[in-house]
Amino acid sequence: MNLSDTFPPLEAPAPAAVRPWSFPDHARPVPDRRATFAVMLVGTLLSLALSGYAAGEENNYYQMPILAGLYHEPQFATDPFIQSLRFYASGFWQMLSGSANGPHVYTILFAFQILSRMILVFSIMEWATLLECGSVMEVATFTALVLLSSTIRGFSNAGVGGLLISSFTHSEMANGTMLLALVWAGRGRITASLAVNGVTFFLNAFVGVWTLVPLVFIIWSHWRHHGVAGRTLARQAAWGGGILAAFAAPVVHNILANPYTREAPSFDYVGFLQSFFPYHFLIWSTSHREQGLLAVIFCCGLATASMLPTSRAALKAALWGAASVWIAGVFLPFLSHSRLLLNLHLLRSGSTVHMLSAIAVAALATRWVFSGTASDRLVWAPLLFVLSCTLKIFMPLVLVLLVVRRWRPAVAVGLRRYAAPALLLAGVAFNVALIYRAAVSSRVAVQKRDDWQALGTWARAHTAVDALFLNPPGISWGMGMSAKNDAFQDGLSEGAPVFTYFSHRQSWVSSPAGAAVMWAPAYYPTWHARITEVRALKTLPDRLDYAARNGIAYVVDGCARTDRDRPSPVSDGFASFPPGAPNHEIRDGFSRAVDRSIVVVQRSIVVLGPDPC
16 A cells, blocks of 8 residues: 555645745755754753753774774883773874863863754755745754654664763764755765765765765655656766766775784674673564664654655655665674674664654654644644653654544634644653753763763872772673673763773773774773673672782772671661771772772772772
């Protein structure tokens, strides 16, 4: 059954007399720049409020050492994880290597987060233009609905691709450039779209590879539906491909120069992914609920795009292209265990499906908001807003709404009078609560990060340059790991990604460090052996004995050791010491017991070392 038959396009409204943004044709007038900037600024602030922000979260574990250029320091010369970061497959971070040293890294990351969101909002506004949102109010409404959409909040289903998340990473910046490449391709600007995809590749190589597929679908759509000459498309593609290659060249060179990949992995790569983080790669690691919800989101995008009166061909082609990449990711691990192919993270391309579906739903809702039909404006638009901009689990009801509206578009006058205020109040209240929750979550994350920053600052000032630390390894997201840490150890590791950056000291092992195996498979034996051993350590005496056997100078734990070798409770922000412990001196926010070599950092972190502090 053809979706366009079930959901026919709406009647196109008469064009307004004055439009700051025009329809997508070659005779596009100059937009109102002040209105454009105002919408972009408000959209950026709204997106930040919805997601919250806390620099130094888990993904920054890989990027902050690059910003500090730690692989140039002699104490890291034998650290395989830190050395592997020289070959991190993002030209963006390599360009910034060695540019930060100290707390101002948070300012740098926040500035990039703002830039990332501005690019995203600008690309959404470009989609508004393509989908014929003509007035400033239409563009602003469309932009707000996309940003409020439940489908671009957090992570994508059945692939865990980052969308609007609470920290800055290059992958999320690539979301904006990816959407920009697709919308410009939809306008027929093939050269510009491929050039922007080169920027996407420079930011994140595998996102640049994914985006080529929906771009090809859009170009094919231009050729088939709009009669654009194949020679014209080929000429534009050649120019754009040359620019793309120029942006991709430094990233490809860095990948090829990586000495850690010159030997084929001596282990089963799929087995490693399953034990480390399978959700980007292996479809059997995701639940049927996740897969079903992604399918529903795709169908919502396709159905709502089919109801748009014009310019829907590019959006539908992009949706089919993005879905094709995800489907290829489903079958890939059954066909090949190639590290190079699996590293494309194809299941993460579901994030593109999420964003394009949000755009399609928002475009239809915007048309209903400004419709001349009272039922659309007062009932169907508010109802679509509530279903698409609150809980993601409501997305199946969007399909039901479209069918019901098709069957019975007119709504009784009495219902129209009260539906809009009630529905809008519910949707706004939900999103205000969401913003409050994001703010609280960010504040908690910053507090935990600050504890580890204080520990790192202390370590840099008071320990030997070559001192080695045994930190809580962090949460394991893998399947089938033989030993898991307890909840207390997992909670203690929150905020730990900033430790290495601030301490300039080596950590023995961590769960997130396993990601380096993807670009440095030679690191696998070291990481696997260490993480398996450390996860088997269940008590503080076990960890201290293990540290002594392996020449580890300091053990970081959550509480001090008592005479019974059991954890003592934490009170008033400091760990309590056993009876008979020496007097404490408080200095610069730390509690110090000199003859026991115990340093207690604010709240719950304790360092135990072999020598007096």
